[in-house]
Amino acid sequence: MKALDAPQDINADWLSRPSTQVAPDLIGCVLVRQLPDGKILRGLIVETEAYTPDDPACHAYRRRTPRNSVMFGPAGACYVYLIYGIYHCLNVVTDLDGIPSAVLIRALQLETSPPWIDPQKNVKLHRLAAGPGKLCLALKIDLSLNATLLQPVQPLWLEHRSEQFQQQLNESPSNLTQTTRIGLTQGVDLPWRWYLTDSSAVSKRG
DNA sequence: TATAGGATAGCT
């Protein structure tokens, strides 16, 4: 039985809102990864970006294709894709069934170092998941997780903000910064990137 | 079938 003050798992209903609403709300929530061997990795979400149906930078902007089809489905699924032939990126599918939109998870503050990270390498914990590609490396996320549901007993799920985090944000709303997205050639002026202002785990400072 | 290019990251 769970303690009353334990963080609650995020369900599909909560994600069934426009991605521009969900993206800022996901800052401070926790992404939980359960590996095939049962080990759990957890990271605080510190940076997100929103993509919407009428957004030229959205993979689903033109039409439904095999790659982007999960974005057209109901909220609560993962949309994972390969970029530059090297890295994977993790998105949370948002909004109503039939409305293709998603939130890109760009950076996490990991709670503990993944076991496969070489301690000799002297990489800082707060940089291990500082970027969408690094985040997927750190949590062993690849195309095999595309279209899986974000709920417990799956490989990935989400937890709401802790009471403490919510209180701090209420006291200091400027801890959440909104600005333009990174690395795009289209829709560069849309202010749909959010990050935890004082976090050293954000992919770039801005 | 062919081919251009990308929601990145690390090195120069």
Added chain:
DNA sequence: GCTATCCTATAA
């Protein structure tokens, strides 16, 4: 600034 590396979208 340069580019690895491969999947995908789009054109032919």
